[in-house]
Amino acid sequence: MKNMWIILPVVVLFFGACHNDDPKKTETPTSGTINVSTDETLQPIADAEADVFNHVYSNAKINLLYKTETEAVRDLMNDTSKMIFIGRALTAKEVAYFESRQLHPVQNVVAIDALALIVHPKNPDTTLTYEQALNIFKGTTTDWNQVKGAKTGPLNLVFDSQGSGTVNYILTLIGRDALPKNAYASKSNRETVDYVATHEDAIGVVGWSWLSDSDDKTTKEYLSKIKVVALSPRKPELGKGFFKPYQQELSRATYPLARNVYVIERGRLAGLASGFAAFVYNDIGQTIILKAGLQPAQPPQRNVEMLNQRIKTN
Numbered sequence: 001m002k003n004m005w006i007i008l009p010v011v012v013l014f015f016g017a018c019h020n021d022d023p024k025k026t027e028t029p030t031s032g033t034i035n036v037s038t039d040e041t042l043q044p045i046a047d048a049e050a051d052v053f054n055h056v057y058s059n060a061k062i063n064l065l066y067k068t069e070t071e072a073v074r075d076l077m078n079d080t081s082k083m084i085f086i087g088r089a090l091t092a093k094e095v096a097y098f099e100s101r102q103l104h105p106v107q108n109v110v111a112i113d114a115l116a117l118i119v120h121p122k123n124p125d126t127t128l129t130y131e132q133a134l135n136i137f138k139g140t141t142t143d144w145n146q147v148k149g150a151k152t153g154p155l156n157l158v159f160d161s162q163g164s165g166t167v168n169y170i171l172t173l174i175g176r177d178a179l180p181k182n183a184y185a186s187k188s189n190r191e192t193v194d195y196v197a198t199h200e201d202a203i204g205v206v207g208w209s210w211l212s213d214s215d216d217k218t219t220k221e222y223l224s225k226i227k228v229v230a231l232s233p234r235k236p237e238l239g240k241g242f243f244k245p246y247q248q249e250l251s252r253a254t255y256p257l258a259r260n261v262y263v264i265e266r267g268r269l270a271g272l273a274s275g276f277a278a279f280v281y282n283d284i285g286q287t288i289i290l291k292a293g294l295q296p297a298q299p300p301q302r303n304v305e306m307l308n309q310r311i312k313t314n
Helices: 005-018 041-055 067-077 091-101 130-138 165-174 189-198 216-224 248-254 272-281 283-291
Strands: 032-037 060-067 083-084 106-120 155-157 181-184 202-207 257-264
Touching: 032 041, 032 067, 032 272, 041 060, 041 083, 041 155, 041 165, 041 189, 041 202, 041 272, 060 067, 060 272, 067 083, 067 091, 067 165, 083 272, 091 106, 106 165, 106 189, 106 283, 130 165, 155 165, 155 189, 165 202, 165 257, 165 272, 181 202, 257 272, 272 283
Parallel strands: 032 060, 032 083, 155 181, 155 202
Antiparallel strands: 083 257, 106 202, 106 257
């Protein structure tokens, strides 16, 4: 994914001195092969991180497995994957499962992502209050004339797939066990975008990382097909007006459907999973997240040296 190769010269210079992998070792923090299960809603950012890591460390191979959030957690539990990318922390029940097996999962927030609401280009309703969005998720709003009246007709809510991070996030948000009857599950974020682009009555929910990198060719194609809805903050004191999930709004907490992105290791072992997790969490990985249009958990530091020097004039 994405135009990440512009940062590779910096990466190579930064890591070149410590790139002494021993190919005889089956696994080290920078060599070996592991599976990393990734919630499909986070695929673009996981792709970018793995692409750069695999390029820098030629003896390492990160195999990304694209799953629903539920499946990714299951993979971590049964040791199909040593590490996962998902949009939430493990639940107390999930942590207890690992602890009962003498495993101590390591959880780190690496970014702030969001859920984006998208509509057909001809839909005039491109701003919603947070309360209006909640009513749509709950199924109490099922017709567009209940929103503003600018558009009328049945409102169809479209998600990617059952068990995905977007579905789980919304169910937790509204305190329900199931989506409303007017909700439709596609098979992926791509299919959600395509569905909304061809159905004027639809409102879709997708992972923001699919739309956040404005320099990416695929993102430009998606954005030409749909409109991103702006939402009001959860609380009035956070800001007035309507906001899209842009980087600045994620950092200011004005966009109401933000979520943390977690990299979770099965246990604290000095293997490739820990090496990849450290890469994502530190400067190079955080620069990739910044470039992708998400908010890094640890924004890369830029040191500027100021010199007081007299300017010579003729």
